[in-house]
Amino acid sequence: MSTKDAILLKLKESVMNQDCDAAKEAATEALKAGVDPVEAIQHGLYAGLKEVCDNYEKTYFVAELVIASDAFYEGLKILKAKMGRESAKGMKKGLAVLGVVQGDIHDLGKNIVKYLFEAAGIEILDLGFNVTAERFVEEAAKVNADLILISTMLTSLYPEIGKIVKLAKEKGIEAKVMAGGGPVTEDIAMQYGADAWALTGPLAVEKALQLLKKPMIVQKSAE
């Protein structure tokens, strides 16, 4: 295994092992060894978080996802700081506004989606939680977003999805709308007029890239 591959594997495993210190060390090592930060993010950190998300509800659960995301983000901060403007521009595949609907304060899932999208090259404007329909649409218009990503964990707040879709249409926003979150099913998202839904974070990334008509990241093995 080459030095680069060994470092990419360390990055991936630091996330899978939910080890923030190891992620920071591996990110620093990657930069020292001259590994392209984009490659380190996509084939190291992202690969690790994708593995965690793909095994969600099998070997990883919400607690593990949160700590793995922390490790991911620690590594990401170091790598992004050294990323050249051209690299960052080349990596960018789109811009999305993301938030949890008004009345809902559950943002664990939203944060994981944020990290995965950022690693896949979709820039995120994170509106946080308890976000009104008006704010979703205003912010999407302001930044000319490609996507509006809506999250909720509460069944009582499903109608908020419809409110955002309706308002976006009224304001002539062309961004595609995706809805998700623990209890949200595909038929609920569709019922309220969303363009797409996904069960997990990595699947949401795939759907988003399809909507943006952008290629998936080429997943090089870190082994």
Add this chain to the structure above:
Amino acid sequence: MEKLKEAEEYMTPKERIVKMIMGQKLDRIPVLPFVTAAAAQVLRANYREYSTNPELFVKCQTEAQRLFGYDAVTAVPDMAVEAQGFGAKIIFPDNNAGYPDPYGWVVKSPDDYMKVVKSFKWENATRMKNQLKVLETFKETLPDLMAGGNTIGPMGLLTRIRNPNDLVRDVKYHPDKLHDVLELITEIQIDFVERQIEAGAGTIMVPVVLAERELMSREMWEEIDAPYQKRIADFVRKKGANYCVHTCGRGPYFDSLIKWLRPTLIQNAQLPDDCKTEQEMIDKYGKKVILLGYLQVRQLAWWSPSQIMEECKRELEVFGKSPGGYFLGAACEYPPYAPLYNALAVVKAARIYGANYKRGGGRN
């Protein structure tokens, strides 16, 4: 055309529920569409008033039960009742259930846990006292109905007073601090449960939502939540009330829930983690627990009353054959934003397809 003949009702709702638990023949199956916040609609109250004014809450619950004829009323306006007693500022939107202020978590660091929980005083717990007042009123005014109380459970409370992201990190990095505070919260919640039972609650429902594949590994749940939930469950049984578990996420750990908590009833929205079909759930767990549900929120929100009646008929055919018994009803709270005609349809289905019900017998 099929003639829809309804059951001749000769039992009170309370008798119906008690006799179901005892395995006796019923005039009809008990039915619980879980009209909680949605009850505000019957008097055109907004949710803020409904959740903060116990007199109005009682009026709405009483009127909704009188109109629809289901078998139990609830004393619980939302899941932020106990959080207020522990210092959380509760936000009451006009059009939805109350929730703790997400910009002002009471527990800001792991060192705050004990300080916050030790400062609990009954005189400040307005919403918990309102819940007791509601139960006392029900006892006087609706003696034939089963009144339900609840506690959100020790970890459930922490999710209302600590940022859930940080709470999850505390599980990994500060488990000792959590165990210390969970001990103390459990004592307070047992006290709350005792007061509710004395005020008239015949059933205590506890949302044990961490025991789900969607949220936590079985091992972690058994380590961090189960021992405390067990103490509450044991206490409820000792006081002679029904202990009911609510779970609405993917893959609830039925076997662990039954082993640790021995619930009379489980209300679930999704199949247990070790079952692939409804029939498998009945085969595995039907003898160990009474099932409650399985009408989904999306069905109650969007389906027509005719579709709901068909679904109730199907569920009675499937779950009605569960040997331990079955309550027809919603798998989670009736959607507060949905029209109430489907609550009527559920009750009508119970009267038609659940007439002369005996547990294990399926639909009429």
